[in-house]
Amino acid sequence: MKQYLIGVLIAGIAMTAVGFVLRAKYGPSVGVGPRPDGATPPAVVASPPPVDAHGCDVAGGWVWCEPKEKCLQLWDEKCEGVVSATESAKPSVAPSPKSTQLKR
Numbered sequence: 001m002k003q004y005l006i007g008v009l010i011a012g013i014a015m016t017a018v019g020f021v022l023r024a025k026y027g028p029s030v031g032v033g034p035r036p037d038g039a040t041p042p043a044v045v046a047s048p049p050p051v052d053a054h055g056c057d058v059a060g061g062w063v064w065c066e067p068k069e070k071c072l073q074l075w076d077e078k079c080e081g082v083v084s085a086t087e088s089a090k091p092s093v094a095p096s097p098k099s100t101q102l103k104r
Contacts, residue, residue: 049057056062056071065072065079
């Protein structure tokens, strides 16, 4: 058992060394070191989230509440005069049973 563990350890060390050698010779060259033309790559700038006229993050579900004069999320806090999309999708009057029957 002891010889087996020593053999596995030696094989692991050898494979790691081979990996380092091969990576140095054939590894990825994209994005490593200076560019051949000497130009610097452009910086990646994250764009800010879209906001409305009041600065509310609309992508995060924030809406402006005029009576409370602040941005809020309608599922966390109610606002008089602002209707959420789920509430506006509900029918205001239930259809009558006669209108749902098929005519023959």
